[in-house]
Amino acid sequence: MRIALFATCLGDTMFPGAVSATALLLARLGHDVVFPDGQTCCGQMHVNTGYQPDALPLVENYADAFGDNGIDAVVAPSGSCVGSVRHQHEIVAGRYGSPALCSRVDEVKAKTYELSEFLVDVLGVTDVGAYFPHRVTYHPTCHSLRMLRVGDKPLQLLRAVREIDLVELPEADSCCGFGGTFALKNAETSTAMLADKLCNITATGAEYCSAGDSSCLMHIGGGLSRLRTGTRTIHLAEILASVEPAVSPKGVPA
Amino acid sequence: MPPVPPRGSGNLRGVAAFPAAAHQELANTQLRRNIGKATHTIRAKRLSVTGELPDWEQLRDAGAAVKTDVLNRLPELLTQFEAAVTARGGVVHWAADAAEADAIVTDLIRATGSDEVIKVKSMATQEIGLNEHLEEQGITAYETDLAELIVQLGHDKPSHILVPAIHRNRAEIREIFLREMPGVDPDLDDNPRHLAAAARKFLRHKFMTVPVAVSGANFGIADTGTLAVVESEGNGRMCLTLPQTLITVMGIEKLLPTYRDLEVFLQLLPRSSTGERMNPYTSMWTGVTPGDGPQEFHLVLLDNGRTAALADEMGREALHCIRCSACLNVCPVYERTGGHAYGSTYPGPIGAVLSPQLAGMDAPGDPNATLPFASSLCGACYDACPVKIDIPSLLVELRHQKVEHASFGIEAAAMKAASLAMSSSRRWTTAQKAAGLGRLLAGKKGKITSLPGPLAGWTEARDIPAPPRQTFRQWWNSDEGRAALAQAREKGRQQ
Numbered sequence: 001m002r003i004a005l006f007a008t009c010l011g012d013t014m015f016p017g018a019v020s021a022t023a024l025l026l027a028r029l030g031h032d033v034v035f036p037d038g039q040t041c042c043g044q045m046h047v048n049t050g051y052q053p054d055a056l057p058l059v060e061n062y063a064d065a066f067g068d069n070g071i072d073a074v075v076a077p078s079g080s081c082v083g084s085v086r087h088q089h090e091i092v093a094g095r096y097g098s099p100a101l102c103s104r105v106d107e108v109k110a111k112t113y114e115l116s117e118f119l120v121d122v123l124g125v126t127d128v129g130a131y132f133p134h135r136v137t138y139h140p141t142c143h144s145l146r147m148l149r150v151g152d153k154p155l156q157l158l159r160a161v162r163e164i165d166l167v168e169l170p171e172a173d174s175c176c177g178f179g180g181t182f183a184l185k186n187a188e189t190s191t192a193m194l195a196d197k198l199c200n201i202t203a204t205g206a207e208y209c210s211a212g213d214s215s216c217l218m219h220i221g222g223g224l225s226r227l228r229t230g231t232r233t234i235h236l237a238e239i240l241a242s243v244e245p246a247v248s249p250k251g252v253p254a
Numbered sequence: 255m256p257p258v259p260p261r262g263s264g265n266l267r268g269v270a271a272f273p274a275a276a277h278q279e280l281a282n283t284q285l286r287r288n289i290g291k292a293t294h295t296i297r298a299k300r301l302s303v304t305g306e307l308p309d310w311e312q313l314r315d316a317g318a319a320v321k322t323d324v325l326n327r328l329p330e331l332l333t334q335f336e337a338a339v340t341a342r343g344g345v346v347h348w349a350a351d352a353a354e355a356d357a358i359v360t361d362l363i364r365a366t367g368s369d370e371v372i373k374v375k376s377m378a379t380q381e382i383g384l385n386e387h388l389e390e391q392g393i394t395a396y397e398t399d400l401a402e403l404i405v406q407l408g409h410d411k412p413s414h415i416l417v418p419a420i421h422r423n424r425a426e427i428r429e430i431f432l433r434e435m436p437g438v439d440p441d442l443d444d445n446p447r448h449l450a451a452a453a454r455k456f457l458r459h460k461f462m463t464v465p466v467a468v469s470g471a472n473f474g475i476a477d478t479g480t481l482a483v484v485e486s487e488g489n490g491r492m493c494l495t496l497p498q499t500l501i502t503v504m505g506i507e508k509l510l511p512t513y514r515d516l517e518v519f520l521q522l523l524p525r526s527s528t529g530e531r532m533n534p535y536t537s538m539w540t541g542v543t544p545g546d547g548p549q550e551f552h553l554v555l556l557d558n559g560r561t562a563a564l565a566d567e568m569g570r571e572a573l574h575c576i577r578c579s580a581c582l583n584v585c586p587v588y589e590r591t592g593g594h595a596y597g598s599t600y601p602g603p604i605g606a607v608l609s610p611q612l613a614g615m616d617a618p619g620d621p622n623a624t625l626p627f628a629s630s631l632c633g634a635c636y637d638a639c640p641v642k643i644d645i646p647s648l649l650v651e652l653r654h655q656k657v658e659h660a661s662f663g664i665e666a667a668a669m670k671a672a673s674l675a676m677s678s679s680r681r682w683t684t685a686q687k688a689a690g691l692g693r694l695l696a697g698k699k700g701k702i703t704s705l706p707g708p709l710a711g712w713t714e715a716r717d718i719p720a721p722p723r724q725t726f727r728q729w730w731n732s733d734e735g736r737a738a739l740a741q742a743r744e745k746g747r748q749q
Contacts, residue, residue: 011726016722020726051666051673174586183711189276
């Protein structure tokens with residue numbers, strides 16, 4: 001399959017390790033991975049903060065970047081950004097864009113996938129041949145869980161990783177408190193939510209907290225780091241890309 | 255432009271912006287503990303009784319469909335409902351806003367000659383601030399729902415739709431009763447049974463002596479004129495059956511077209527609100543029955559911003575709400591802040607939607623304008639809602655409406671700049687170079703621990719890692735990236 005990587009603006013700029021891991025994993029699985037250079041951002045921040053007209057150029061840009069018929073699928077290591085492509089782009093295009101844009105948005109959205117659903121649903125694979133000899137707990141991010149309904153697909157993938165010590169996260173489906181600009185506009189409430197998430201993570205004794213969204217991991221990791229907990233964050237893609245005898249990926253230091 | 259229907263008034267707006275109000279509430283450790291415990295308990299109960307029904311999703315679909323139908327035909331159904339209530343001996347009054355509804359109810363109570371009234375737990379009368387208004391008019395209202403009574407005696411405000419005293423524990427309730435309840439036993443302890451018995455003794459006397467009751471309604475049936483109240487304690491039924499006069503205040507969106515539609519809603523409501531298969535008491539009445547129950551029945555149909563909400567094509571879905579409070583119980587924000595932070599009678603996720611819709615949010619500095627932002631958009635509320643209100647999408651829509659009406663500020667300028675930078679990869683890669691500034695800020699620590707201005711909220715409790723030396727894009731176009739990819743392909747071929 002010819003797979004286009006959608007790096008996401010945050011992944012491209014701040015967490016390239018998660019994106020390169022996605023690229024290496026898909027290449028290892030035998031696919032032709034491409035990176036359309038025109039891509040930037042899905043526009044979720046604009047839509048979720050109330051700036052829909054300002055999201056229109058980003059929605060157009062996404063359709064331009066990935067509209068190529070030679071691309072079989074677009075894969076992003078983010079439930080949140082894929083959620084925006086799937087649920088918000090049509091709203092923005094319908095309100096402010098042309099009918100032509102609306103149909104392009106529909107076409108591109110139909111072939112855009114979050115990593116875990118792409119692996120399990122489209123490629124039909126759960127054992128990706130990964131090796132990761134560490135204690136890991138997994139936080140299912142809200143948008144992957146409730147917008148994309150990925151269910152336990154990420155866990156199916158993690159369970160198949162050799163030598164992993166996967167421990168269940170208590171109250172896993174509670175939000176970590178990130179919520180984009182929510183963490184800035186309601187920083188104290190967000191922190192209160194984060195505090196409970198951190199308690200649950202540290203209670204597992206895990207060395208790594210993993211998730212499918214770099215944004216949520218940035219939030220959780222920011223708290224783990226501030227408190228010197230000794231637990232670090234790592235994107236799901238980085239675990240799945242890890243193979244023996246390669247040196248373990250580093251994640252984000254605690 | 256079509257005429258804009260008037261907004262609602264009454265207890266639909268707090269005094270402080272959500273972040274400021276939340277700041278106070280977050281510091282209340284007793285509240286945090288009580289609400290955390292209570293919401294987790296109700297959550298688990300709800301999941302067990304919704305999970306056992308094989309047709310729960312179809313019930314939700316049916317509930318949403320019935321409510322959509324009601325809103326699409328609201329004028330017609332209301333006229334039908336009025337005629338049916340009148341034909342059965344009830345008197346129908348129409349109230350455009352809180353003040354009108356308060357005045358109508360006050361006049362009706364005065365006409366009976368009583369200066370006391372007993373009350374069934376009701377959100378509509380909380381919304382219009384009826385108790386406060388009656389007090390000003392020299393009429394004493396007694397809340398008969400145990401939790402509402404605790405709130406009333408404590409000179410407090412409800413913090414939850416279903417469990418208004420969720421923020422109080424039994425020690426606090428004992429103190430309130432000892433201080434405020436006339437004729438209370440001075441040796442009362444904080445055993446829940448004893449607390450309930452004290453309230454019962456106090457309330458029984460009121461049930462037997464007060465000749466007027468005020469209630470809300472969970473449902474009104476358009477074709478028969480029947481009203482329904484569901485409750486757990488039976489105190490509501492006392493109020494609905496014992497007095498001579500019954501006055502019911504009902505929001506106009508509470509209609510169901512036919513009696514049969516109750517089949518759907520009497521399954522959805524108790525399972526979603528208290529986590530019970532069936533609530534203990536369901537009272538239904540139609541007009542006046544000679545010689546049985548109240549001999550005078552008045553129905554006050556309340557608009558108070560509902561028509562304005564109905565006029566909003568996207569937002570009208572919020573009028574599906576049946577006030578079950580399932581969204582509060584699963585909300586991670588509500589769980590930490592409690593209900594008071596929302597300011598309005600309607601707290602939690604649905605309150606963050608309904609309050610601005612009913613009462614507006616466009617005036618400068620309106621606290622309601624902060625409510626749509628009081629959510630991480632985690633989506634737990636949408637999953638819990640028995641009538642499938644897509645609350646996260648409504649919050650996003652209200653944020654959009656808020657920004658459309660706001661004056662241009664720093665945030666708007668930043669969003670415009672980001673939009674411009676991100677709408678072309680050439681400009682974006684240039685902007686990414688600013689990440690170098692982040693590396694500078696991080697310094698030798700390798701992380702950013704303090705940021706200025708609107709970003710300071712983040713670094714008060716969280717670090718940010720230093721931006722990497724290379725963006726993904728740079729790695730992809732580097733020899734290193736190409737080599738790594740080639741190696742991964744090779745590895746794949748070997749496997």
